Amino acid sequence: MIGPRLIVAGTHSNVGKTTVTTGLLAALARRGLDVAGAKVGPDFIDPGYHALASGRPPRNLDAWMCGPEAIRPLAARAASGADVLIIEGVMGLFDGAADSTPSSTADVARLLEAPVILVVDGSSLSSSVAALVHGYVSYRPEIRVAGVILNRVGSAVHEALLREALADQPVQVLGALPRDPRFVWRDRHLGLVPVIEEATAVGSSLESLAAAVSEHVDLEGVVRLARSAPTLRAALPLLPSLQGRSRVAMAAGAAFSFAYTDTAEALAAAGAEVVPFDPLQDEHLPEAVDGLMVGGGFPEEYAVRLSANRGLLEELRAMVGQGLPTWAECGGLLLLCRSLDGHAMAGVVPADGEMTGRLTLGYRTARLEADCVAGPAGAQIRGHEFHYSRVAPAGDGLLLASRFSTRAEGWARPGLLATYLHYHPGGDPAPVARFAARAAQFGGQRDSHPSRSGG
Numbered sequence: 001m002i003g004p005r006l007i008v009a010g011t012h013s014n015v016g017k018t019t020v021t022t023g024l025l026a027a028l029a030r031r032g033l034d035v036a037g038a039k040v041g042p043d044f045i046d047p048g049y050h051a052l053a054s055g056r057p058p059r060n061l062d063a064w065m066c067g068p069e070a071i072r073p074l075a076a077r078a079a080s081g082a083d084v085l086i087i088e089g090v091m092g093l094f095d096g097a098a099d100s101t102p103s104s105t106a107d108v109a110r111l112l113e114a115p116v117i118l119v120v121d122g123s124s125l126s127s128s129v130a131a132l133v134h135g136y137v138s139y140r141p142e143i144r145v146a147g148v149i150l151n152r153v154g155s156a157v158h159e160a161l162l163r164e165a166l167a168d169q170p171v172q173v174l175g176a177l178p179r180d181p182r183f184v185w186r187d188r189h190l191g192l193v194p195v196i197e198e199a200t201a202v203g204s205s206l207e208s209l210a211a212a213v214s215e216h217v218d219l220e221g222v223v224r225l226a227r228s229a230p231t232l233r234a235a236l237p238l239l240p241s242l243q244g245r246s247r248v249a250m251a252a253g254a255a256f257s258f259a260y261t262d263t264a265e266a267l268a269a270a271g272a273e274v275v276p277f278d279p280l281q282d283e284h285l286p287e288a289v290d291g292l293m294v295g296g297g298f299p300e301e302y303a304v305r306l307s308a309n310r311g312l313l314e315e316l317r318a319m320v321g322q323g324l325p326t327w328a329e330c331g332g333l334l335l336l337c338r339s340l341d342g343h344a345m346a347g348v349v350p351a352d353g354e355m356t357g358r359l360t361l362g363y364r365t366a367r368l369e370a371d372c373v374a375g376p377a378g379a380q381i382r383g384h385e386f387h388y389s390r391v392a393p394a395g396d397g398l399l400l401a402s403r404f405s406t407r408a409e410g411w412a413r414p415g416l417l418a419t420y421l422h423y424h425p426g427g428d429p430a431p432v433a434r435f436a437a438r439a440a441q442f443g444g445q446r447d448s449h450p451s452r453s454g455g
Contacts, residue, residue, distance in 0.1 A: 040060075148171050256279060381431055394408065
């Protein structure tokens with residue numbers, strides 16, 4: 001069942017959605033509500049801010065990767081036991097995949113029958129705000145844009161002008177947040193800096209933000225709006241069945257913080273014990289592991305320290321060479337390269353990584369070109385790319401296709417998948433189950449040959 005819920009959407013991508021969503025979560029939590037957060041689309045960083053504010057694991061609702069039919073079950077998992085679910089949109093309200101597959105914030109709002117709060121950057125507007133809001137309300141009438149929060153308001157006079165302009169619009173102005181540098185978190189080339197890197201500073205800013213939202217936003221009105229959403233029935237997403245017991249090392253810490261909660265849950269459902277380790281701190285893999293997952297993050301920011309951890313890098317090369325089932329995505333791919341920006345890495349794949357000034361971004365349908373830990377040759381999976389780096393040679397383990405291009409990249413072999421592609425198992429956990437089964441098989445072989453162990 002999915003009860004009270006609403007979606008915080010923006011007029012364009014950099015409109016303060018994360019600030020408002022996180023502030024609402026923190027302010028409502030301080031009033032004693034059990035709040036849950038989720039993010040539309042493929043994002044690792046913003047959900048970390050939601051998790052800090054709500055005390056719950058980060059969640060994503062991605063209709064393109066997981067399929068529209070998975071959105072209600074995934075939302076039910078995110079909202080389980082909560083008084084209210086607040087979902088942050090992606091980009092602008094109506095922006096989505098280039099191939100027109102359901103993926104936008106508006107698409108998710110329709111699938112969840114959730115009311116929308118529109119966050120409007122009022123910094124350079126007065127009367128024109130009415131035309132802007134009118135356009136969003138009328139563009140797709142089936143999407144219920146029911147409230148507005150004005151952001152970056154310059155003064156009390158400015159707020160009055162904006163409210164007067166919106167007086168005849170069929171939406172409720174739920175609040176007006178003043179322009180305040182305390183609400184601006186430090187960002188980086190992929191967005192905000194992950195919470196794990198600046199937890200103390202973000203926590204302090206969160207307290208200020210919660211206080212400001214409590215002062216300037218009608219929280220009772222927000223909750224009433226969330227409760228106006230109809231209760232929906234939705235079964236929790238199917239998870240893979242037990243594939244055998246195994247221990248899977250999962251990279252974590254400041255350099256590798258990009259991992260979906262659903263991936264860890266799918267591994268656990270398939271019988272894997274997830275054992276975190278930090279490639280910046282740990283000189284060895286956890287003891288007696290049967291599989292390795294290294295997600296994305298910012299290894300480029302820590303290349304010198306990663307390169308200096310020779311014990312771990314040499315162990316990675318040896319263990320993957322012995323067949324340790326390994327799934328590496330994006331930053332994980334860079335860690336397995338021979339080098340990153342000239343700094344020696346693990347040397348598992350015969351390529352070198354470097355940062356560029358060019359962003360590679362978008363959804364991809366991937367065909368596996370060889371049998372690997374995620375599936376057999378010819379199998380297809382859906383995922384996304386988001387990186388400013390490149391590796392040379394690019395590899396040919398997968399064929400990535402989008403509306404505008406098709407290209408080969410990555411490395412795939414029976415014990416390895418190393419790719420720029422990020423995968424979310426919320427719609428199809430089978431690839432994660434296959435990985436867990438391969439890990440359990442490797443563990444059985446390791447137990448027969450005790451010398452094949454990490455740690």
